[in-house]
Amino acid sequence: MAMPGTEPAPTQAGQAPAAPRKKLLIRTWGCQMNVYDSARMADVLAPLGYAPTEAVEEADMVVLNTCHIRERASEKVFSDLGRLRDTKRERAAGGKETIIAVAGCVAQAEGAEITARAPWVDIVLGPQTYHRLPEMVARASRAAGQVIETDFPAEDKFDHLPEAATPQGPVAFLTVQEGCDKFCSFCVVPYTRGAEFSRPAGAILAEARRLVAQGSREIALLGQNVNAYHGEGPDGRTWTLGRLLRALAEIPGLVRLRYATSHPRDMDDDLIAAHGEVPALMPFLHLPVQSGSDRILRAMNRGHDAALFRGIVERLRRARPDIALSSDFIVGHPGESERDFADTMALVRETGFALAYSFKYSARPGTPAANMHGQVPEAEKDARLQALQALLREQQQDFNAGCVGREVEVLVTGAGRHPGQLAARSPWLQPVHFSAPAGLIGGMARVRLDAAHPNSLSATLLAATSPVAGLLDPVQPVSEHATA
Numbered sequence: 001m002a003m004p005g006t007e008p009a010p011t012q013a014g015q016a017p018a019a020p021r022k023k024l025l026i027r028t029w030g031c032q033m034n035v036y037d038s039a040r041m042a043d044v045l046a047p048l049g050y051a052p053t054e055a056v057e058e059a060d061m062v063v064l065n066t067c068h069i070r071e072r073a074s075e076k077v078f079s080d081l082g083r084l085r086d087t088k089r090e091r092a093a094g095g096k097e098t099i100i101a102v103a104g105c106v107a108q109a110e111g112a113e114i115t116a117r118a119p120w121v122d123i124v125l126g127p128q129t130y131h132r133l134p135e136m137v138a139r140a141s142r143a144a145g146q147v148i149e150t151d152f153p154a155e156d157k158f159d160h161l162p163e164a165a166t167p168q169g170p171v172a173f174l175t176v177q178e179g180c181d182k183f184c185s186f187c188v189v190p191y192t193r194g195a196e197f198s199r200p201a202g203a204i205l206a207e208a209r210r211l212v213a214q215g216s217r218e219i220a221l222l223g224q225n226v227n228a229y230h231g232e233g234p235d236g237r238t239w240t241l242g243r244l245l246r247a248l249a250e251i252p253g254l255v256r257l258r259y260a261t262s263h264p265r266d267m268d269d270d271l272i273a274a275h276g277e278v279p280a281l282m283p284f285l286h287l288p289v290q291s292g293s294d295r296i297l298r299a300m301n302r303g304h305d306a307a308l309f310r311g312i313v314e315r316l317r318r319a320r321p322d323i324a325l326s327s328d329f330i331v332g333h334p335g336e337s338e339r340d341f342a343d344t345m346a347l348v349r350e351t352g353f354a355l356a357y358s359f360k361y362s363a364r365p366g367t368p369a370a371n372m373h374g375q376v377p378e379a380e381k382d383a384r385l386q387a388l389q390a391l392l393r394e395q396q397q398d399f400n401a402g403c404v405g406r407e408v409e410v411l412v413t414g415a416g417r418h419p420g421q422l423a424a425r426s427p428w429l430q431p432v433h434f435s436a437p438a439g440l441i442g443g444m445a446r447v448r449l450d451a452a453h454p455n456s457l458s459a460t461l462l463a464a465t466s467p468v469a470g471l472l473d474p475v476q477p478v479s480e481h482a483t484a
């Protein structure tokens with residue numbers, strides 16, 4: 001990922017001089033929440049003198065921020081760690097220290113194995129403890145042995161983090177909720193991220209105001225179960241996500257809001273109504289359904305059936321007729337028959353998705369589904385996945401083609417791939433490219449969508465529609481995301 005730049009804190013009168021500059025490399029896998037966590041780890045380490053680098057040979061500290069959602073996640077981490085052992089040795093021969101830290105969900109789930117198999121790793125930390133990184137670095141530098149922090153501390157890490165120092169660009173991510181209590185049969189999140197926790201609304205509003213002051217125009221609220229949000233409001237009451245979105249929409253200069261990832265069980269009436277009543281809330285929702293079969297949804301312990309999902313879609317479309325939907329699907333969950341899979345295909349045909357992420361079921365050690373009877377043969381899973389993806393691809397292409405000819409407002413996020421071209425985002429999260437002066441980056445523009453390509457649209461600029469602050473490139477999106 002593009003690591004946001006982090007400068008050491010400037011020295012002020014009466015303060016200790018800044019630590020000598022050191023280099024920090026953070027590699028991030030997985031969802032946007034990990035991208036957000038990586039930026040916050042950089043903020044926490046900046047006062048120690050760590051500035052970002054992309055070159056592993058010059059990194060005084062390397063953090064692997066890992067994801068456990070996808071297959072063979074830990075194997076990939078161990079092969080990266082093997083290469084880092086060599087780098088650490090080479091740097092040590094030149095008299096340079098290298099601190100290696102493994103963070104994120106693989107660290108949380110497999111901390112003991114990491115320290116046993118990779119004794120050159122200095123720090124193993126779970127997602128709830130990265131506010132303690134400076135102390136862990138100090139302990140690791142004193143050669144106090146491996147430092148392992150994978151508990152779920154009672155204190156709220158957000159209370160101990162510095163204010164985000166680095167502008168994120170036109171599109172910013174803001175974590176409002178973490179963890180999950182739902183225990184779907186296939187998922188490690190409840191074990192690696194812990195129980196559901198919501199940040200107080202006041203802290204979120206303050207962070208959002210800072211992001212807007214730094215030039216962000218779109219904020220995506222993040223949480224493993226973001227629509228289960230139930231944080232304390234400034235009025236002392238419990239705020240839901242709908243209430244929080246309405247308050248955020250009042251911030252001057254904040255043009256767009258999104259949220260991910262949601263669970264169908266937590267789509268309450270107020271949140272659905274907000275889609276029709278809050279113009280800043282973009283007409284796009286990622287709502288994972290995973291399967292169209294009630295039998296499999298029960299086996300997955302999803303706590304909802306296909307009818308509930310269909311009902312939500314209908315109500316959302318009534319509230320916001322132009323809303324586009326995205327979802328997650330798992331094919332080949334233990335016990336899935338041809339008939340169950342046909343139910344999934346029927347739900348997809350009936351709903352129509354603008355975007356979707358689909359995966360073959362693969363067992364995660366320690367999850368209930370890993371020990372279930374009726375594991376589906378790989379060849380069967382492959383065939384079902386291909387059929388599902390062909391249908392989803394067709395729906396995505398149809399959706400994009402249906403946008404051609406429309407005039408829409410886009411957020412200009414950066415330079416395009418070709419000279420003189422800019423990259424933007426449509427309200428439906430589609431990448432849009434058009435020719436325009438670079439001065440428009442960071443502002444809103446009205447464009448006419450001219451042509452649909454497999455994953456993007458090209459357009460013609462009609463007018464710039466908002467003034468542009470001096471903004472930076474946005475955080476690059478990563479390819480995978482948390483599921484809910």
Ligand code: SF4
Pocket residue numbers: 180181182183184187188189190224225263483484
């Ligand atoms: S899939 Fe989503 S809702 Fe289910 S356990 Fe994982 S994070 Fe929680």
